[in-house]
Amino acid sequence: STKRKWQNQATTTTTTTLKQFRIIDSKTKIMSNPDAEAKKELGNKAFAAKEYDEAIKHYTAAISIDSKNCVYYSNRSACYGGKKEWASAAKDAKDCIKVNPSFIKGYYRLANAQSEQNEFEAGLATIKQGMAIESDNPQLQKQMRQIKAKRSSMRRAESSTSAPSSNTAMPGGMPYRNLDSSISKEVMDLHQQLVATTKEYRMVKANINKAQNGKRSNDLTKSELEKLPQGTDAKMYRGVGKMFMLTSRPDIMSHLEESIDKDGKEEKDLNAKCEYLERRMKSQQQNIQELTKTASSE
Secondary structure, three states, X not given: OHHHHHHHHHHHHHHHHHHHOEEEEOOOOEEEOHHHHHHHHHHHHXXXXXXXXXXXXXHHHHHHHOOOXXXXXXXXXXXXXXXXXXXXXXXXXXXXXXXXXXXXXXXXXXXXXXXXXXXXXXXXXXXXXXXXXXXXOHHHHHHHHHHHHHHHHHHHHHOOOOOOOOOOEOOOOOEOOOOOHHHHHHHHHHHHHHHHHHHHHHHHHHHHHHHHHHHHXXXXXXXXXXXXXXXXXXXXXXXXXXXXXXXXXHHHHHHHHHHHHHHHHHHHHHHHHHHHHHHHHHHHHHXXXXXXXXXXXX
């Protein structure tokens, strides 16, 4: 009876715990308390109305209920940002990252606060930490370009003389003599990356064609062999390098099926890589365009 009582207590405790918490973000496994969530919703409404002080009050209440939820710190950081209180925004963003290092928005909030305080190197370091978790995050990539452009603009403003002209050409042959030297270097770096990605993309496309041709050839050979009557005494040979080996029909059919299966899997993997490289080239092209556009508009 004592054992049954203990089991009932454990079941009750577990049920109560499950009622109190629920998953609100399956990617980062953020757990939330319903009471704290109610405060957060009030904060969200106030934030949408740009009533930042009211929103801060509700997010603070949510944190007092559940201090292990990174979203509340992130949202309060945004409120401080709305008030231009960047030191407080940075502190909440750091707490957000401390609570959940995998929550990407925390790095975005912190880098934004650091950039607004002209702490450009710290902001770029924060973005790199975030991109170590999610390297292809477009929000962080765009933020990095913006911070670099802002840093370059600040350097030009502090310089007593304007940047010297340059006849260096952008990809496509257009000159960018009016760009800051650091921006020019970054554009060229991005261009080199784009060239390398394009080269890799072409190699992958060639390998896809090779795999497709091999599969078609093996499919055709297998189809022709299947037309031969069973029990035929015709001699069959299988190519091995530059040689041909006398091989039984079952062994040849088995080899063809394995080769067809292998070529099919290789083609699938290469197609996936090809799609990734296409996205990467598009991103690199956009990075170059946005960087030069941002720099030239300053």
